[in-house]
Amino acid sequence: MKLLKAPLFWLIVGVTAIFALLPLLSNNITLRETLVLSAIYIILAANLNLMIGYTGYVNFGSIVFFGLGGYLTLWLVGSHHWGLYSAVLVAGVSVSALAFLLGIGILRLRGAYFALATIGVNEAVKDFVSNFDVWGGSEGIFLPFTAYKAMGGAGKALWTVYLLIVLVMGSSLLLSLAVRRSKFGLGLFAIREDEDAAVVLGVKAPLYKTLAYSLSAFLPAIAGGLYFFKNGSVVPEEAFNLNLSIEAIVMVMLGGQGTVTGPTIGAFLYERLRGMLLTIPGLSNFHMVIAGVLLLLIILFAPGGLMGWLYRIWPRLRRVLE
């Protein structure tokens, strides 16, 4: 296991442990709720990076995986009395499989066409779920309070779910690292740089892209299941909130697309920034504007994001943080 020798591996383990232990040891629920949001952002950004940063395909609608994961989990737990663990696993696998099938179709589209199709997928799924009575239509699904009983009551269940979300966060980062260092990752990077050249060099681009798309759906779907289980309800507007998937793009670009650590740092910074803006009166209405300005500035002046910029002035850092 060469991965165990990478400094970044231990850094990821460390950060994950800090996320888990900090609120747990201080028994601080406010801190937990702040960190859960950061963790969700990191999960979304890190997995989105597999498409945008590694494969070079802009997915505007990545939130659809998160939302579907939430719906499937709450439906299995609420209507079919499944346990949480099996429900999120089934949700993750199903959404990933669905993404694979969908990917076979829409990944034949390149560039802007693909990007638009992903918006369309999210909007179409949202419209469908809003009209789908089995999942409560536009009312969504509410979990009965008894759903938490099996996990030792609501208070204990929320802690367990928090730790699971942190675990998914750590797994997302390790996945990014493992893919970055694999043959699969090398093929993806080749596709990102020049798909036609990659194909001529022997990279099975259609399969690789579809696998990347499917892989980038798995952990966000599980995270969606955990997150909405924690909330106790899921509605279409929240599950398929296109704005959140666009903010995830801003996070990826801010931290540095294509790097392992960039999206995490971007997600963390963006979450802080957003929190700050929301507390300043008069600015809270403008947070999408500021996200837009931020995105534009990054694209125009630092397309490699924060990590790209750091690696340029200090190349050695790339070896450690990748």
Added chain:
Amino acid sequence: MIEIVSSILDGLLIGLVYGLASIGLTLIFGVMDVVNLAHGAVISLGMFSLYFFFGAGLHPYLALIPVAIIGFLLGVLIYQIAVRRILDGPPLMTLLATFAVSMIIVGIGTALWSTSPYNVNFKVQTLNIFGYTVTSARLIAALAAVLVTFMLYYFLYRTTLGKAVRAVSNNREAAELMGIPSQQILAISFGIGTALAMLSGALIATLFPFTILSGSIYELKSFVASVLGGLGNPTGALFGGVILGLIEGSVAPFIAISWTNVIEFVIFVLILLFFPTGLLGGRK
């Protein structure tokens, strides 16, 4: 039966307005290979511009003139700020940059005007053509769309500047070698594309209530229409708009409105997958 024919007729008329919006999108793509994701936001701005000119006492159809001018200037501005620097970079970047512009416009619009619906109230007559009824506003909007399209064609095929736009669209390097200042032409093209989007938004505002978010629906329609006709091909975009309008008109009596978006999106993906250069053939 009369209801269905009226609905199809309505579809045809609104389809011409979709066509106008699509030409704006396809023109920018054709000239500089940029897919303008701020298109929908600009359409919304067109709606609000008309609303404010109308509020200031201008006749809505006269207001189209200042709306077009504002659109042109806005387009040049967007090009200079967000597009020019990264035009030769990876396509992913222009996509994200125009999207950022869209976030900014929609964000400001939401803060200023909220997301509740607005409408332009003016007297609308119902006309009776061969026994089928249409509203005068719809007819005029369609005629205005056709008129603007004719003006665009006149510009592209009969004026020196228009010919320069076509030359740059065809081969930028060759056009530069022949002394055509391509940066100016690109800025002008982006301006015209944006003006067309604003105009189509303004025309739609004379027909339906709207919010700052409405543009995104018409952005999707513009994409569907442009890919139907082949992205980069203005005639195709107009044709695509009409087809889309006709489809909407034909299905409207039978299904709930909330499903039209899903259907249009499915058409969009199917067309992209099976006719990647459109039904009329686009620019590669």
Added chain:
Amino acid sequence: MKPAILEVRNVTKAFGGLIAVKDVSLTQYQGEILGLIGPNGAGKTTLFNVINGVYKPTSGEVIFEGQKISGLPPYEVVRRGLARTHQIVKPLNEMTVLENVTVGACFGPQNLPLEAAQEVAAEVIEFTGLGKYADVLAGKLNIALKKRLEVARALAAKPRLLLLDEVLAGLNPSEVAKMLDVIRAIRDQGISILMIEHIMQAIMSLSDRIVVLNFGEKLAEGSPDEVANDPQVIEAYLGDPEMAKRILEEEEA
């Protein structure tokens, strides 16, 4: 006579109404360097694209080592042992030279795991004289080095047939000489080479046989001497003012 490694049988490729390659047949024998020449627009690169699967032929077929490969996607063709370079170089810009070449080694016929591929890539980089640049981003190389990178990437696949598309174009005389050494060394490894080239002296001295295309059709085939003295070939070239000029320039140089 040695067995054939590549057979192009009656290949035609049309784009709409434009026929870029018309009923071309050719055979390449194992271990041989076969030159493909012809004026600009003669259909040489199109023929390469048909051979390696970028295009499907409109009619006709391509046989590699006795098996039909036309209709296969490019990644299947390279996995069978047929690699190529591009006339317009296609470096993977934001990846290092080593990573670029590793891609070639990883996804070639041997389907190597990453680490083994890196070792092969390192060897090939030394062999093609790119050793100094292993950690440089490919986008930062000059044109001569990018051309060499194209060759190195294709070579890393360990192909049995290598298609070289104008690897000498745009190089200065000393760079051309270095590249010729590389090509000869590749041939000495037993790899068959099919190459498109405009620099006449080079192709005449390297090739065992030459095929001439003109307006998409095969005009002549034979040893370099036979082809050079074929009146039809001379006419085709002199009919092309650019080529005539180029030949004159070479003689002056």
